[in-house]
Amino acid sequence: MHTPENIAVLEPNQIFVFGSNKTGRHGAGAALLARNKFGAVYGVGEGPTGRCYAIPTKDEHLRTLPLSEISQSVDRFLIYARANPSLQFLVTKIGAGLAGYSCEEVRDSCFKNKDI
Numbered sequence: 001m002h003t004p005e006n007i008a009v010l011e012p013n014q015i016f017v018f019g020s021n022k023t024g025r026h027g028a029g030a031a032l033l034a035r036n037k038f039g040a041v042y043g044v045g046e047g048p049t050g051r052c053y054a055i056p057t058k059d060e061h062l063r064t065l066p067l068s069e070i071s072q073s074v075d076r077f078l079i080y081a082r083a084n085p086s087l088q089f090l091v092t093k094i095g096a097g098l099a100g101y102s103c104e105e106v107r108d109s110c111f112k113n114k115d116i
Contacts, residue, residue, distance in 0.1 A: 020054035
């Protein structure tokens with residue numbers, strides 16, 4: 001299943017997965033949507049928050065993180081997702097917006113060859 005391009009509402013079992021910064025400012029892009037619509041808590045930069053899951057793609061100074069570091073956060077997310085099989089995770093194009101990577105770069109560096 002593919003995540004819809006524009007998400008306006010979540011079903012009861014759905015979780016909005018978005019790119020964040022390490023300080024959890026949630027001030028722009030999908031992070032702002034997560035905060036305003038789906039309960040992402042300001043200050044939570046990684047992990048479950050509200051009806052969301054934050055994956056950091058920028059550091060505390062809003063500099064883009066290396067793909068290797070984003071990949072480690074994706075690994076933690078996948079552990080969380082596997083531990084919660086009753087939930088459906090709607091994963092946005094993390095790292096491909098404000099962080100500046102292409103979807104292909106993120107896919108190949110962070111998701112490829114992982115059991116998803």
